[in-house]
Structures are given as structure tokens and as C-alpha cells.
Amino acid sequence: MDFRDSETVLGPQSADLLPASATTAVKIVIVGGFGVGKTTLVGSVSEIRPLTTEETMTQAGAGIDDTAGVELKTATTVAMDFGRISIGDELVLYVFGTPGQERFWFLWNGLFEGALGAVVLVDTRRLEVSFDVIGRLEDRGVPFVVAANTFPESPSYPLDELRAALDLPDEVPIVQCDARTRESSRDVLMALMRHLYNLSAPPGR
Amino acid sequence: MSAADQDWDEGNPERLYVITRGRRALAERTTFDLVTLVVSRAEPTPTMQPEHAAILRICGSPLSVAEISAYLRLPMSVVTVLLADLLAEERIEARAPVPKAILPDRALLEAVMHGLQRL
Ligand SMILES: Nc1nc2c(ncn2[C@@H]2O[C@H](COP(=O)(O)OP(=O)(O)OP(=O)(O)O)[C@@H](O)[C@H]2O)c(=O)[nH]1
Ligand SMILES: [Mg+2]
Numbered sequence: 564m565d566f567r568d569s570e571t572v573l574g575p576q577s578a579d580l581l582p583a584s585a586t587t588a589v590k591i592v593i594v595g596g597f598g599v600g601k602t603t604l605v606g607s608v609s610e611i612r613p614l615t616t617e618e619t620m621t622q623a624g625a626g627i628d629d630t631a632g633v634e635l636k637t638a639t640t641v642a643m644d645f646g647r648i649s650i651g652d653e654l655v656l657y658v659f660g661t662p663g664q665e666r667f668w669f670l671w672n673g674l675f676e677g678a679l680g681a682v683v684l685v686d687t688r689r690l691e692v693s694f695d696v697i698g699r700l701e702d703r704g705v706p707f708v709v710a711a712n713t714f715p716e717s718p719s720y721p722l723d724e725l726r727a728a729l730d731l732p733d734e735v736p737i738v739q740c741d742a743r744t745r746e747s748s749r750d751v752l753m754a755l756m757r758h759l760y761n762l763s764a765p766p767g768r
Numbered sequence: 769m770s771a772a773d774q775d776w777d778e779g780n781p782e783r784l785y786v787i788t789r790g791r792r793a794l795a796e797r798t799t800f801d802l803v804t805l806v807v808s809r810a811e812p813t814p815t816m817q818p819e820h821a822a823i824l825r826i827c828g829s830p831l832s833v834a835e836i837s838a839y840l841r842l843p844m845s846v847v848t849v850l851l852a853d854l855l856a857e858e859r860i861e862a863r864a865p866v867p868k869a870i871l872p873d874r875a876l877l878e879a880v881m882h883g884l885q886r887l
Contacts, residue, residue, distance in 0.1 A: 574826030574839055581805075585830045588803035588865050589872070589880065608887065614838035616802070619845050640843055645802075645834055650883030654876075657803045657832060673844065677801055677865050679872050679880075749887045756881045763874050 579611045582652055590657040591755060592674055594700075595684035596692030600712040600742035601660035602644045604684065607748035608658060609646020617642050618670055641667055643674075658752070663696040671703070680755050681707040684742070685729070687717045693729060708758050709737040710751045788849045799855070800848045803865045805830040810859040819850050824859060 593601045606613045617640040645659040661670055663683075675681070681700055685693045693709075700707050711725055720728070722737050731737060738754045741747045807830050812821035819840065826839055837847045854860040 572822040572826060572840055575829075575831065575835070580829040581831070583807070583829060585805060586863050588805050588832055588863075589876070590803045590865070614835060616834045616837040617843045619843045643834075645838075647832075647835075648883065648887065650880055654879055654883070655803075655805070655832075656880055656883065657834065659802070659834070673802060677803075679877075745887065749884055753881060753884050756877055756884065759872060760874065760877045760881070763872065763877065 575611070581649065581655060584652040585649075585655050586653045588655045588657055590659060590674075590678050591752065592678050592681045593658060593660045593684055594663045594681055594696055595660075595712075596663050596686065596689055596696075599684045599686045599689075601662075601684055604682075604712075604740075604742035604748045604751065605644050605646040605658050605660045607742060607745045608648060608752060610649060611647050613644045613646045615642050615644055618673070641670060643670065663692045665695055668699065671699075675703060675705050678705065680759050681705050682751055682755055683707055683709045685709060685711050685725075686714060687711055687720055687725065688714070690728060697729060697731070706755075706759055706762055707735065708751070708755045709735065710740045710754070711737070713739060713741050788846055800833050800851055800862065801865050802834040802844065803832045805832055805863040805865075806836060806851060807831075807861045807863070808859070809861050810857075817850075820854055820859075823847075823850060823854060827860060830863065 593604055595601050602613065619640050641662070643659055643661050645657055648656040648658065650656050659674060661667065661674060683693055683696055683700070697707075697709075709725075709729065709731060711720075711722070713719070722739065726733075726737050729737075736754050736758050738751060740751045806823070806827050808824045808827040810824060812824040816824075819842070822840055823836060826836065831839075833844065833847060833851065836851070837844050840847060842850075851860065851862070855862055
């Protein structure tokens with residue numbers, strides 16, 4: 564993009580403007596392996612056309628290359644899709660999709676800081692990435708639910724078999740979804756919110 | 769190129785270096801979250817750095833830092849430096865997200881569930 568003229572930057576279309584009263588934003592994160600349907604799910608629930616933000620890898624010791632002092636020369640950027648749902652006049656929910664592979668974990672600090680929780684999106688044909696993601700979320704104390712995206716070619720396992728395969732504790736909800744539909748994707752977010760709500764139950768109930 | 773490699777992009781480091789004048793976003797990272805909402809409090813001026821002017825122009829209504837990054841096509845690390853400049857000059861207002869808590873407030877969760885139900 565040519566920045567000599569700031570007019571070349573296109574902002575949001577008028578239909579996408581938030582009201583001036585929007586004061587508080589919260590976020591949740593959809594994390595999963597390559598091609599599991601993260602972008603599709605974000606697009607299904609978002610009120611705006613999904614946008615893409617990028618983050619440069621400047622974290623030292625990220626294990627890719629030793630770039631001390633010259634990190635800008637070798638900066639690597641990773642794209643993250645996100646969408647938006649207005650909850651009311653004041654509250655806005657943002658939904659970020661992020662790749663689950665270990666080499667993208669440097670993104671997680673800014674992403675999970677202050678996030679309500681996460682959805683681990685899995686494809687039953689390729690569960691490997693999910694193991695690492697689930698372990699990592701548990702380590703970080705991020706509450707999450709698991710959603711199995713339904714592809715026609717995926718073998719459909721009963722959810723309890725999938726739970727066993729993922730070695731998922733009983734208290735972590737697992738749901739089936741079709742990321743292409745708004746309703747199903749919305750239900751995934753609802754499952755996460757209900758889980759968070761249960762976790763926040765006052766002690767001594 | 770394997771499919772997964774599409775996520776990687778070399779970007780243009782020199783350009784980004786010029787925009788931030790070589791500054792790094794360390795302190796700023798703590799001020800601006802991806803979902804901090806930014807609203808302009810001043811008009812862009814002709815002498816302003818174009819990136820600053822662009823931010824003031826698109827933030828007439830609240831926009832999250834992530835949205836600003838998307839519209840400007842600049843990485844978060846660069847956008848947060850630019851926003852810190854504008855905040856220091858009181859040209860923008862930054863509405864911080866809900867503070868990090870061990871677990872979110874039940875009233876907040878209820879509001880989100882209610883909103884999702886209507887989707
Ligand atoms: N049948 C079916 N196809 C889906 C579903 N969700 C996504 N797809 C398709 O699967 C492909 C990958 O979906 P994406 O949403 O791009 O997946 P992603 O996780 O964002 O992928 P990357 O960002 O590239 O890692 C696309 O062609 C989608 O149309 C689903 O629920 N069912
Ligand atoms: Mg994607």
C-alpha cells in the first residue's frame with residue numbers, strides 16, 4: 564500500500580461502523596490445525612466481512628533463527644483472520660482464528676491475554692495438531708471447548724470416542740459442528756460461553 | 769511450497785522500519801490489546817505522518833486495534849507504535865478491553881450469551 568496519501572487507506576464501510584457508544588470489547592480465539600475450518604467459522608458468525616491482521620515475529624528465541632539486533636530484517640509475519648459480533652450498544656465480541664501449529668505459538672501472548680476462552684477446532688482425520696494445542700491451553704490455564712468440524716470425508720466418531728482419542732477431561736465440553744453454517748457456528752460459541760459460565764459458578768454452591 | 773507455508777510472508781522490513789522510525793513496540797504492547805477500541809479525538813493534519821492521518825481518518829467511529837491493523841495492512845507491532853504516538857498527543861481515545869481476570873464476570877457472560885442467541 565502506498566502511504567504517501569492517507570486517503571488511499573479504505574476504512575470500514577458505513578454499514579460496518581460500530582456505534583459511538585461501543586465501550587467494551589472482548590475476544591475469543593478459534594485455534595486449530597491447517598484447513599480445519601477456522602476462517603469458515605469466523606466468517607459464519609461475523610457481522611462484518613472477516614478481516615485479516617498480521618503479526619510480526621520479533622520474539623527472541625522463537626526457535627526459528629537467531630536474529631539478535633536485526634529482527635526487522637528477518638521479521639516473519641503471520642496472518643490471523645477475525646470477525647466481529649455486536650452484543651449490544653456497548654459490548655462487542657471479536658472472534659480470532661489462529662493456526663494451532665507450534666511454530667505459530669509466538670502469537671499466543673497477545674492473543675490469549677484477556678481472552679474469554681478458546682475453541683479448539685478439530686478435523687477427525689487429523690487429530691495430531693490438537694493434542695499439542697490442548698496441552699498448551701491447559702498449561703496456560705485458558706478455558707476451552709472442543710468442536711469437531713464435519714467434513715463429508717471425515718469418519719464420524721461418536722463424541723465420547725473422540726473425547727477418549729483426545730484424552731480430554733470430562734469437564735471439557737466437546738461438540739460437533741458444521742463451520743459453514745451460522746447456526747452451528749453460533750452454537751459452538753454458545754457451548755464455550757456456557758462452559759465459562761459454569762466455571763465461574765460461585766464457590767460453595 | 770507446502771500448503772501450510774502460505775501463512776508465512778516475508779513482508780517488507782525496510783518499509784516497516786521507516787514507519788516506526790526504528791522504534792519497537794515494547795511498552796506499547798501493554799497499552800494496546802488486539803481489541804482495545806480506538807476513537808479519534810482530532811482531525812488529521814496535512815503535515816502529519818500519513819499513517820497517523822489514516823488512523824485518525826478511519827477511527828471516527830470506534831475501531832479495534834485489530835481492525836486498524838487490517839485496514840492499514842500493517843502488522844500489530846507497527847500499529848501499536850503509531851497508536852502510542854497518537855495517544856501521547858491525546859489525538860485518540862483508547863477504550864481498554866475488560867481487564868484480565870481469572871474468570872470473566874458472570875454478568876458479562878450472560879450478556880454475550882444473550883447476544884449470541886439473537887444471531
Ligand atoms: N464440508 C465442510 N467443509 C468445510 C467446513 N468448514 C470448512 N470447510 C472447507 O474446508 C476448507 C478449509 O476451510 P478454512 O475455513 O479455510 O480453514 P482454516 O482452518 O481457516 O484453514 P487455514 O487458515 O488455511 O489453516 C475450505 O475449502 C472450506 O470451504 C465444514 O464444516 N464442512
Ligand atoms: Mg484460515
